[in-house]
Amino acid sequence: MRRITRIATVGVASAALALSATACGGKSSNTADSGEPKVAIAYDIGGRGDQSFNDAAYAGLEKAEKELGVKGTEAEPSEGEGDPDKVQRLTELARSGNNPVIGVGFAYGPAVAEVAPKFPKTTFGLVDDTSKTGKNIANLVFNEEQGSYLAGVAAAKVTKTNTVGFIGGVEIPLIKKFEAGFVQGVKDTNKNVNVKVQYLTQPPDFGGFSKPDLGKAAAQGQIDAGADVIYAAAGLAGAGSIEAAAKAKKWAIGVDSDQYSQKGLAAYKDYILTSVTKDVSGAVFNLIKSVQEGKPQNGEIRYGLEEDGVGLARSNPAFTKMTDVIKAVDQAKADIIADKIKVKTAP
Template sequence: MRRITRIATVGIASAALALSATACGGKTSSEAGSDGGTKAAIAYDIGGRGDQSFNDAAYAGLAKAEKDLGVKGTEAEPSEGEADPDKVQRLTSLARAGNNPVIGVGFAYAPAIAEVAPKFPDTTFGLIDDTSKTGKNIANMVFNEEQGSYLAGVAAAKVTKSNTVGFIGGVETPLIKKFEAGYVQGVKDTNKNVNVKVQYLTQPPDFGGFSKPDLGKAAAQGQLDAGADVIYAAAGLAGSGSIEAAAKAKKWAIGVDSDQYNQQGLAAYKNFILTSVTKDVSDAVFNLIKSVKDGKPQSGEIRYGLDKDGVGLATSNPAFTEMKDVTAAVDKAKADIIAGTIKVKTAP
């Protein structure tokens, strides 16, 4: 049975008590009811499960591991507020409870994993979207987001009728700028006359741009009012607001991370979700869990690109697949990227 937990910061006395209980063979709350089977845990990024995007993709990998590998999964939600200061305590509690691997969903977990991993050398820690913190028991699962975004740019440039398209980034970080760079390059390489409007919702250390749909909706509405008829948002949960705005205006939206056409929470807008730039976070999570279960834990950089279908462009919307000139252009661009003919930028 999967356990969903919200691990709060504990005081010194409570922490000491938990350590004492563990040392004496007692169980923490995360261990209660365990029968000693293989356990794996994921700690969600801002927005948590239900974001219809990044976190949900990680959850899908855990769910697959539970079904196919018999793993007992634990999910840890972020604490309230955008700063989420409890990452070290969250990862420590998950590792102490015997979960292996423990996976931090998102680059924001990098400092916490760097602090916690050395204390649990027999536990594998997965870090998604970051290579800045490394270690013998750290698996850095990263993706060529710029490549998938380039394909989205090709599609946007082919379908726009106004010659104006938009990009919305949740938070202006180097990771999200990879999405922007690939998208803009894909647009311009396809049709240099198309104007790309770029907007970021928040700046670090304010990470609310990943969690507030109203911000995404307002930004998208502004771009629609300025003539954009295709909007690509890389903004986590906030991107759902962008999709809503585009759909209500009967314009195209491009989703991100998960195939958002198939996300139940976005079903009302699916006919206007042209495609999505997918990251195979699900398989990355599953593969790491399987490697630990098989006794050959992954570590170091594990990169997923177009060549391994680690990133790509979803084809669930029949309206998209029926656009033969668009899909042909996308297919050619994909082949050229894999062949090295097209070099996609990782920064604007």
């Protein structure tokens, strides 16, 4: 039976107590009092229910609960929180005996770097960030530009207006990888296709990952300007872009999870051509499994097209029936794996 406990950020006094305990040699165990292994994930901006990135991480935890018999704990982010909040959250999760403790998203980088040395027997997973490393840190990263290249190929093949759009949640290097791959895929397929690029917010404002209304407005603007295919890498905000595309009867391309199959987007699925998938669920599961087997992963664990760590979903029957598009996508995938196509990681 699946059991999940949610924790919330506690007060400053409790945080101080937790940090004091770790400073005095606090230890972490991977076994609950009942003998059941405990694992935890701390979600990125938007939290569980984003139909995308965080939900993919949750799927990995859910699989581990079912197949490995672990007890999972989920920790949700708070709006406007900073690094001290994340440090507190990860400290509490580690002190509670969870192993591994996984921070979902690059925003957890500084917190993982601070907390991990205090719990040397606990493995910390850090998704989408290689800048913070350590002996007990596993950096789970993906070649997002490769999957995005395939989306660009598909977009260039299906557009009838020779105009497509890319929407990024926040203009940061990680999302620039999505943009770079997509634009390159489009241009390599048809140089005459125009790609409209828009970012919803700029750092330090990360609201572009959590506000569907921003994604919806951006997509509508691109559609009004002639785009008939919209690819959004924007977390929860991407749901708004999908809604706008569907209502305009244009194609949307999802991200991270297979968004055609997400229940929260069922009303729009007929217009979700495909999704650029990242096997975040597999990466989370593999890390949990490695800890349970006594051989915890550490260092950079990279997932690309060759490992099926990124890819292009084929759940929409309308997409699979586009034989010329599928053929072009398959050829591009083979060429990337064979290193015949080198996909850029920056625009």
